[in-house]
Amino acid sequence: MTATPNSDERRQPEGWHVRQTIPARFAREMLAGAGLDRATLLPILERCDLSEAALSGHSRLVPRDYLTLTRLVIAQSGDEMRGCFAKPVPLGTFAQLLRLLVYLPTLEAVFAEAARFYALYNEAPPWQVEKHDKLIRLRLLPARAEQVQSALYPHFMLLSLWHVGSWLVKETLPVQRVVLPESLAEFSKQARFLFGRQAEFGPHAYLELAESELQRAPLRAPHEAARLARYMPLRLVSPGQAVDLESQVRGLLSAARPFASLSEQQAARQLGMARQTLVRRLALLDTSYHRIREELRRDLACALLSQGTQSIALIAEHMGYSEPSAFQRAFKQWTGVPPGEYRRERLQRQS
Structure with a gap:
């Protein structure tokens, strides 16, 4: 039986457990191609609750923010192709x-x-x-x-x-x-x-x-x-249809409590297959149960930190980490920045 989500979970971006976070480099290149001056760019970032620092290095964006940024850049630049071509492609x-x-x-x-x-x-x-x-x-x-x-x-x-x-x-x-x-x-x-x-x-x-x-x-x-x-x-940010099995695994892990705590054996049983079959089919997609679980934790952590409604300690507990320090190390390994810095950048922009 799937646990009833609490109010914080209901506010998570739709489809967060299906769509991955987006490399900040994609956003930087889109903005560079659009050729917007800084006076035009800053209000766009504010509407997306993003700062210039949030787009630096190996940072990642939650799909909701990336989609909002994409639509605002296209509308402001009047270029459907996001600056990819030598000349703007008019809207429509x-x-x-x-x-x-x-x-x-x-x-x-x-x-x-x-x-x-x-x-x-x-x-x-x-x-x-x-x-x-x-x-x-x-x-x-x-x-x-x-x-x-x-x-x-x-x-x-x-x-x-x-x-x-x-x-x-x-x-x-x-x-x-x-x-x-x-x-x-x-x-x-x-x-x-x-x-x-x-x-x-x-x-x-x-x-x-x-x-x-x-x-x-x-x-x-x-x-x-x-x-x-x-x-x-x-x-353009949704999973290819061939990774339906990966999406199913992400859905099962997202429903587990504590978060993503479902074992590989338990997941295989719920999917109606042997554990070895699950391992083999995920390997054909060049992934693994452990990798999916870590990517899922990363994506949810980015979403929850962006909301700013929970402390880092509570997020760590919700995600099944026994100590906040373990979560902090994992998040920095995923994104290149500590969770506190990631959240501060977002909250400063939102305020």
Whole structure:
């Protein structure tokens, strides 16, 4: 039986146990690409209850704050592509493009036409469609130094291509490979969560799909485009469908009391499988029960510290730590900053 959540738990951001926290680097690169001056930027950060210090180093943002920041930056800059291209993409362009793409005969034609369209703003096609035997690669073509050096850009572009293609055919496209630039190997866990599979790293960034998948015809109607455009920022921080098992494990751990105290054996029993089967299936996702539990604790700690309604000692107790010092060490290992410093930055901004 699931325990009834208390009032503090009800105030936790919706979906906190499903969506991971976001690296602050993604936010820094988005802000840099938007080109907002400091006088414009500071009020935006205030509305998100964020400080400039909260975006530094290896800090992480809860999804709610990152989504709010994303929407405010897009609205203020008037650029749907968050500064990723050489020229701003006017608001409403994405939805209008979708209304036209639904009439094309295949997904291959959709991706090729969309690349030609965005070349108007990028000064070159941002990706190209390549055939390799019975596979097709959607390979990014970085045209600017900022795109080459960015962590946000390849995640944002490849996820957008995948979600748009899946939306058009009304089911998740099965990706054969996700390859990101070699310099982004430190984001392997984030990529695995977002794409639902382990990413590889190489000289080029691309998605690889079966050629037969890209010969499928779009099934959407033009009037459905506005809804996808509205919810695309949320999709870009949600888990890939292939990690449903990981989401189930996170849900079981979040319901346990003390928090995340469920053993691997108990979780496997509740999922209707042997412990060895759970271990093996999580290994196929390149993760483990221990890793999921630690990431879950990190994400909840960030959410609770952001609210500022509980002491660090109470948060440590709620999360099953026998001593606050143990929680403090763990939180600093997760985020690079002590929990007290993380909370002070947030509360100072909120006040």
